[in-house]
Amino acid sequence: MAQKQIYLDYAATTPVDLTVFKKMQPYFFEQYGNPSTIYSLGEKASQAVENARGQIADFLKCSSNEIYFTGSASESDNWVIYGVIDKIWEQENKKSHIIISSIEHKAVIAPARYHEKNNLAELTLLPVNEYGLIELTELEKAIKNNTRLISIMYANSEIGTIQPIREIGELIRKINSKRKEKIIFHTDAVQAVNYLDCNVQNLGVDLLSLSGHKIYGPKGIGALYIKKGTPIVSLIRGGGQEKDMRSGTENVPGIVGLGEAIKKVRDCKTKIQSIKKLRNKLITGILKDIPDSQFNGSLGKRLPNNAHISFRGAEGESIVMELSQRNIFVSTGSACASNSLSPSHVLTALGLSHEQSHCSVRFTLGKHTTNNDIDFVLKVLPGIIKRLRKISGK
Amino acid sequence: MYSKKVIKHFQNPSNMGKMKNPDAVGKVGNPKCGDIMKLYIKVKDNKIKDISFETMGCVAAISTSSMITDMAKGKTLDKAMKISYNDVAEELGKLPPIKMHCANLAVKALQKAIKNYGCSKATTH
Numbered sequence A: 001m002a003q004k005q006i007y008l009d010y011a012a013t014t015p016v017d018l019t020v021f022k023k024m025q026p027y028f029f030e031q032y033g034n035p036s037t038i039y040s041l042g043e044k045a046s047q048a049v050e051n052a053r054g055q056i057a058d059f060l061k062c063s064s065n066e067i068y069f070t071g072s073a074s075e076s077d078n079w080v081i082y083g084v085i086d087k088i089w090e091q092e093n094k095k096s097h098i099i100i101s102s103i104e105h106k107a108v109i110a111p112a113r114y115h116e117k118n119n120l121a122e123l124t125l126l127p128v129n130e131y132g133l134i135e136l137t138e139l140e141k142a143i144k145n146n147t148r149l150i151s152i153m154y155a156n157s158e159i160g161t162i163q164p165i166r167e168i169g170e171l172i173r174k175i176n177s178k179r180k181e182k183i184i185f186h187t188d189a190v191q192a193v194n195y196l197d198c199n200v201q202n203l204g205v206d207l208l209s210l211s212g213h214k215i216y217g218p219k220g221i222g223a224l225y226i227k228k229g230t231p232i233v234s235l236i237r238g239g240g241q242e243k244d245m246r247s248g249t250e251n252v253p254g255i256v257g258l259g260e261a262i263k264k265v266r267d268c269k270t271k272i273q274s275i276k277k278l279r280n281k282l283i284t285g286i287l288k289d290i291p292d293s294q295f296n297g298s299l300g301k302r303l304p305n306n307a308h309i310s311f312r313g314a315e316g317e318s319i320v321m322e323l324s325q326r327n328i329f330v331s332t333g334s335a336c337a338s339n340s341l342s343p344s345h346v347l348t349a350l351g352l353s354h355e356q357s358h359c360s361v362r363f364t365l366g367k368h369t370t371n372n373d374i375d376f377v378l379k380v381l382p383g384i385i386k387r388l389r390k391i392s393g394k
Numbered sequence B: 001m002y003s004k005k006v007i008k009h010f011q012n013p014s015n016m017g018k019m020k021n022p023d024a025v026g027k028v029g030n031p032k033c034g035d036i037m038k039l040y041i042k043v044k045d046n047k048i049k050d051i052s053f054e055t056m057g058c059v060a061a062i063s064t065s066s067m068i069t070d071m072a073k074g075k076t077l078d079k080a081m082k083i084s085y086n087d088v089a090e091e092l093g094k095l096p097p098i099k100m101h102c103a104n105l106a107v108k109a110l111q112k113a114i115k116n117y118g119c120s121k122a123t124t125h
């Protein structure tokens, strides 16, 4: 009998919520107008876009004028790194210093490295401790006179670590109050939106990236919160959409979906405790039933849906494939599963050995995960690890 | 990403496990991703009489290990030495280009085992 599909890769993407999908539907067929046009069909589309902008602003507790739609969170992140640095060049003709953590998403690291390589900015990659946390004192020490941009992700996608964004925000505010050339603070909140407070006033951030498909919304849509007055150049020049900052005809169904999805996040907050309980059951069960398995990262400062475990002597891609044969979908930070054939930079930054990364599996739960799902994983996983260890002779 | 045959060998690998009293062992590591492969052989009349493997690695590494043991079994040492990674990949249907190095690992392990066998013979006889 074919086993039901068990999806445990919610950090990779999520299924679109049915009510979200239904809200999007009319914007493909009936309300297909271009929001920039002035007849009623276009007006309806434009209203839908502005409504969604309001929904996001409501969630982040900011003004809707501060929300910009993008094609993905990667685009938002790239925009931040290029846009702020370019603006400072433009206004002050000065080379700035960027600080990011060493476990940022590649959408932050890669553009920052590009700046560094082309001598457009200096770059500091802040180390993290074994739990994946940055130390505030280290951050403070890293700040220089020309530091103008700090980007620290709210919650890490691989290891689930939650950074003290609020405290960082406070620290930067304090430092900024004593200097003329302000430091801009960005956070990539892609993984955080489902579970954590994203009130930008509380967090003290100037910029925040988010994405639709991690919160039961559609793929291909993201947003960037830009606090009023933040120096940043426009990303795409052209027809002048998004207040002349990001031209291109709006992805109306996507925008509508993102708005609805973020509105629904609040309803889901009640599910957090049950997700966390299932996640803890998974971790305890694995550590109890599978010898030589090791839990990675922090348990306390972690997203409630993330579990990350290394199984000595069993390679990650092979574990993923074995689970996939049983209709269970998870992911790994193993070098073998990456295009670069190097282990995940996040796991390496945490101090995991090559071997530990090699044997690691990430499970991320979501609102559709059931107790039966976890029971089934706990039932089949020990056998899988045993078999792979037999093959490896370890 | 993987062909049916690759998955089949991955799920039911032939000649898997450590060998008692092998005539020679070839151990290689994959410099690219850090995997380890061990091939054990028993030789009689210049032919590979028995062969088995241990592999700590990806799906492709495990299934190419399995495949190469099937291919080498019964072959003369000279012939076994000539098995190329293209031969292994072809036998498996197809391997993703990024996984070619895993097939190469299996080839290197077999060649090393055969060479080690030659050396041990040279010293004992």
Ligand code: FES
Binding pocket: A335, A336, A337, B030, B033, B034, B035, B057, B058, B059, B060, B061, B099, B101, B102
């Ligand atoms: S053995 Fe590591 S990628 Fe195949």
